[in-house]
Amino acid sequence: MTTRGALPAMRLENVTRRYGRGDGTVHALRGVTVALPPGSFTSIMGPSGSGKSTFLRCAAGLDRPTSGGVFLGDTEISRLREHKLTLLRRERIGFVFQSFNLVPSLTAKDNILLPFRLAGKRPDRDWMRDVVHRTGLTERLGHRPAELSGGQQQRVAVARALVTRPEVVFADEPTGALDLSSGQDVLRLLRDVVDGTGQTLIMVTHDPGAAAYADRVLFLADGTLVDAMENPTPQRVADRMARMGA
Numbered sequence: 001m002t003t004r005g006a007l008p009a010m011r012l013e014n015v016t017r018r019y020g021r022g023d024g025t026v027h028a029l030r031g032v033t034v035a036l037p038p039g040s041f042t043s044i045m046g047p048s049g050s051g052k053s054t055f056l057r058c059a060a061g062l063d064r065p066t067s068g069g070v071f072l073g074d075t076e077i078s079r080l081r082e083h084k085l086t087l088l089r090r091e092r093i094g095f096v097f098q099s100f101n102l103v104p105s106l107t108a109k110d111n112i113l114l115p116f117r118l119a120g121k122r123p124d125r126d127w128m129r130d131v132v133h134r135t136g137l138t139e140r141l142g143h144r145p146a147e148l149s150g151g152q153q154q155r156v157a158v159a160r161a162l163v164t165r166p167e168v169v170f171a172d173e174p175t176g177a178l179d180l181s182s183g184q185d186v187l188r189l190l191r192d193v194v195d196g197t198g199q200t201l202i203m204v205t206h207d208p209g210a211a212a213y214a215d216r217v218l219f220l221a222d223g224t225l226v227d228a229m230e231n232p233t234p235q236r237v238a239d240r241m242a243r244m245g246a
């Protein structure tokens, strides 16, 4: 018998994604199968063009596989119609992007609460307080993005991604626009969130130091998962990437 608690948070089953037709066809993903346990932190690495963004977009329901299945818990999201998929992304998935994507005219607090405004729902006050506390933004809630440092803006984006209490959070190069020290603050925050709340995190990165914050690093090459590393260190990740010619 399968209990709900034993389900992977996220599962990809033989996912392919092709772009174009005929001679010009690009095979961005070639049959990717992977299961991510609840409460895990996974980094995705690989050379440029290996399919990392495509993996993230398919897993997050932003793009549809050409074939294969994507499951969030027991929901096969690759089969959902657009409207249901939009609702699911809003309620069960969080996103953090390299470029923060905050609304410049809104305060940090209103940016964090934006998902609720869009959904016409009320936030859980205790959870909101917890998220603001975790992200260290208590003193900054009244500031607009232009009045915050890059690291603080990214922490607002992380708070916004967490506030609906999504099962899975996707982060696409979340430290790519930050200096080393702010980047490390954000990575520590993401690590603490996974450890403290049991949410599941999937992060695409080019940086071995960032990837090593995860429990496991998955390596993509030419659209195929070629390796997985448990308990990574920056050095081992960098060595593995060097062997891939990246």
Ligand SMILES: Nc1ncnc2c1ncn2[C@@H]1O[C@H](COP(=O)(O)OP(=O)(O)OP(=O)(O)O)[C@@H](O)[C@H]1O
Binding pocket: 019, 020, 026, 027, 028, 046, 047, 048, 049, 050, 051, 052, 053, 054, 055
């Ligand atoms: N919309 C698209 N149309 C055609 N080809 C695409 C499209 N999106 C991605 N590709 C191709 O699919 C392959 C995988 O791209 P993807 O962006 O997933 O790689 P990546 O590993 O994220 O690369 P990078 O590290 O450079 O961001 C590449 O060959 C890319 O050119």
